[in-house]
Amino acid sequence: MYTQALDIPQQQPEGNTPPAAENPVYQAEFDAKIDAGGFIEPKDWMPESYRKTLIRQISQHAHSEIVGMLPEGNWITRAPTLKRKAILLAKVQDEGGHGLYLYAAAETLGVSRDELTEALLSGKAKYSSIFNYPTLSWADVGVIGWLVDGAAIMNQIPLCKCSYGPYARAMVRVCKEESFHQRQGYDALLQLMSGTQEQRDMVQDAVNRWWWPSIMMFGPHDKDSVHSGQSARWGIKRISNDDLRQKFVDATVKQAEVLGVTLPDPELKWNEARGHYDFGAIEWDDFWNVVNGHGDCNVDRLAARNKAWNDGAWVREAAMAHAEKHAA
Amino acid sequence: MERKEWPLWEVFVRSRNGLDHKHCGSVHAPDAKLALQVARDVYTRRQEGVSLWVVKAEHIVASDPDAKPELFDPAEDKIYRHPTFYKLPDEVNHM
Numbered sequence: 001m002y003t004q005a006l007d008i009p010q011q012q013p014e015g016n017t018p019p020a021a022e023n024p025v026y027q028a029e030f031d032a033k034i035d036a037g038g039f040i041e042p043k044d045w046m047p048e049s050y051r052k053t054l055i056r057q058i059s060q061h062a063h064s065e066i067v068g069m070l071p072e073g074n075w076i077t078r079a080p081t082l083k084r085k086a087i088l089l090a091k092v093q094d095e096g097g098h099g100l101y102l103y104a105a106a107e108t109l110g111v112s113r114d115e116l117t118e119a120l121l122s123g124k125a126k127y128s129s130i131f132n133y134p135t136l137s138w139a140d141v142g143v144i145g146w147l148v149d150g151a152a153i154m155n156q157i158p159l160c161k162c163s164y165g166p167y168a169r170a171m172v173r174v175c176k177e178e179s180f181h182q183r184q185g186y187d188a189l190l191q192l193m194s195g196t197q198e199q200r201d202m203v204q205d206a207v208n209r210w211w212w213p214s215i216m217m218f219g220p221h222d223k224d225s226v227h228s229g230q231s232a233r234w235g236i237k238r239i240s241n242d243d244l245r246q247k248f249v250d251a252t253v254k255q256a257e258v259l260g261v262t263l264p265d266p267e268l269k270w271n272e273a274r275g276h277y278d279f280g281a282i283e284w285d286d287f288w289n290v291v292n293g294h295g296d297c298n299v300d301r302l303a304a305r306n307k308a309w310n311d312g313a314w315v316r317e318a319a320m321a322h323a324e325k326h327a328a
Numbered sequence: 329m330e331r332k333e334w335p336l337w338e339v340f341v342r343s344r345n346g347l348d349h350k351h352c353g354s355v356h357a358p359d360a361k362l363a364l365q366v367a368r369d370v371y372t373r374r375q376e377g378v379s380l381w382v383v384k385a386e387h388i389v390a391s392d393p394d395a396k397p398e399l400f401d402p403a404e405d406k407i408y409r410h411p412t413f414y415k416l417p418d419e420v421n422h423m
Contacts, residue, residue, distance in 0.1 A: 323359035
């Protein structure tokens, strides 16, 4: 899973104004629960803006998992060995599973599966823009596991403690499985790096293409992040975009060294005073370009989802007709 | 919009014999047989369970969160229902 898009505004940004207390007594109880680090459960009273924020975030997250099956699914039939094919199938199946855990969590907030599906297929809903980049070689599959899933894990671990119970519980399941995704990717890359020069070049090329999009997955800088303040107040976002990004960069440098690849950033260097790695400026224009629909694969991804959904319509209808006939 | 989605089922998994079934999430499925199949694929890909229950979500009756005080608070002042309420002599306190 891949939470970059989490605080990308969708239709109208809600801004940073606190929600009006629709019911002061309930609002006070709600605030007290959040302040005490407690959980909000589906039937509990919650401010409408909290509900809306969660629906947007959880559904973007779910859509990202579902669309995330496409770039890697692209390589299932071309995996180099039976072992790698079995691993990739399991990983892609997990991504589908993660989407379903998350749709189920979103539905507890009163939105229907039909509405969620419709929002994705019509292009109204956002999903993580990382999936709008193409997977050009087998090394991309390994690099996605290592960097993209690695960034996702950093993003997702704090969500296991978020204030909305069903989302937090879904994230516990997701995080357990995500660790396999990252390790299998790194393992595939280690094997390629022990191969021919051509194979090593293929890994380096994939790292060059995926590094910057991966660190953009943490979202805009804190000072530019529209929803972060309110989400932190609500216990939905526990660690800021920039802090998570720094943590990811710090963890990844050593992994790149062990693998024997170079991260494509000449400004990447250890800063003794900060106790962190410094890194170069991010090209946000590219990020927003892809978020706003102009990436290499935006059109293909949505077309593939729509085709799968439409091709499956007769199955969904036949299964329902069969169930109704036998219930009668 | 017209709702065409399959009905919602709540899923409960027994992780191993000797433990209760525990709620783990929900799935959409047209009937009970497929609900079990989908629940297996979604919630037990890593041997998380040895038994599954699926229940149509509409059949679950839940207590009202607003009724929490009258349902659960009366137990709050009945501390004599707990063994730790009783202070016994040290020699026999492990009773």
